[in-house]
Amino acid sequence: MKKIVWVIGFLFSAQLWADVSPTEQLNQFIARAKYIQSDFTQVALDESGKPMQTSKGMFYLQQPGMFRWNYTQPYRQDIVSKQGKIWFYDADLEQVIIKKVDQSIGDTPALLLSGSVNLEEKFTISGQGKENDLLWVKLTPKSDDSSFKYILIGLQEGLLYQMELSDNFGQLTQITFFNLKLPKTLEPSLFEFIAPEGTDVFEG
Numbered sequence: 001m002k003k004i005v006w007v008i009g010f011l012f013s014a015q016l017w018a019d020v021s022p023t024e025q026l027n028q029f030i031a032r033a034k035y036i037q038s039d040f041t042q043v044a045l046d047e048s049g050k051p052m053q054t055s056k057g058m059f060y061l062q063q064p065g066m067f068r069w070n071y072t073q074p075y076r077q078d079i080v081s082k083q084g085k086i087w088f089y090d091a092d093l094e095q096v097i098i099k100k101v102d103q104s105i106g107d108t109p110a111l112l113l114s115g116s117v118n119l120e121e122k123f124t125i126s127g128q129g130k131e132n133d134l135l136w137v138k139l140t141p142k143s144d145d146s147s148f149k150y151i152l153i154g155l156q157e158g159l160l161y162q163m164e165l166s167d168n169f170g171q172l173t174q175i176t177f178f179n180l181k182l183p184k185t186l187e188p189s190l191f192e193f194i195a196p197e198g199t200d201v202f203e204g
Contacts, residue, residue, distance in 0.1 A: 022127030022137045025155055030113055033160070036061040038180040040069075047170040059177070063115035065101070066191040080193040081110065087193040096195045098203040109163050109175060112139070112151065128152065134161055 042055040057071040065084070071077040076091035081101065086108075089096040101111065111117050119125060119139065128136035134154035141148060147167055154162035159182075163175045195201055 022135055022155075023125045025135060025158060026119075026125070026137045026153060029155060029158060029160060030115060030119075033061065033113060033182055034063050034115075035183050035186050036113070036160075036180065037183055037186065038160075039178040041176045041178070042071075043174045043176075045172040045174070049172070052171075059110070060186055060190050061110060061113060062186055062191060065111070065114045065116040067110035067114060068190050069110065078193065079110075080191060081114075082191045082193075089193065089195070089199075094196075094198060095200040095202065096193070098201065109151070109165065112153075113160070123151075 036059065038059045040057060040059050042057075044052045044054075046052055053074070055071050055075075056073040057069060059067070059069055061067040065081060067079075067081045069077075069079040071079075078087070078089040080087040080089075084101050086099050086101060087096055088099070112119065122143065123139040123141055126138050126140070128138050130136070134156050137153045137155070139151040139153065141150075149166040149168060151166075152162075152164040153160070154164075159180055160177055161180075162177065165173045165175075167173070
């Protein structure tokens with residue numbers, strides 16, 4: 001009897017989830033994702049869809065407005081955001097560039113999930129249906145100054161699985177998230193960046 005009740009409950013909850021619109025599902029995920037920790041693979045494709053470069057690493061996010069991309073392959077790079085600034089560190093070049101979070105970089109993938117961006121204010125949001133077990137949501141920037149033509153977000157069972165970004169130069173970037181977790185907290189030091197000795201620092 002308990003098993004039958006469990007199955008009925010599961011089907012009922014699944015139906016309730018199916019009745020939620022893609023936009024609402026995206027907003028629900030962002031509301032849940034106070035902290036995110038995930039492996040990721042990022043593939044850059046040219047205009048013909050041919051892969052140009054594949055990168056791998058770890059992604060961390062803490063709402064509001066803090067995130068870290070640790071690229072480990074093929075090159076060591078870190079992107080860290082905190083308190084309205086973003087640090088772009090390139091180990092091979094031994095340099096870090098610091099920028100303010102403003103209109104020009106305010107639609108980067110992580111900031112969309114950080115709880116610091118009003119998505120409905122900045123984007124036209126539309127459901128794209130389900131494909132390959134992913135529910136797709138499309139974000140089209142309302143501003144002509146955006147660096148992206150559109151951003152697609154793929155959700156699997158209510159969790160982030162993939163993002164696809166098309167920029168104004170014809171390049172497509174696909175980011176796939178693996179082993180995604182929503183921990184109760186993250187180490188504060190993840191969102192601190194201290195330039196290694198000998199690193200050139202440029203701030204603009």
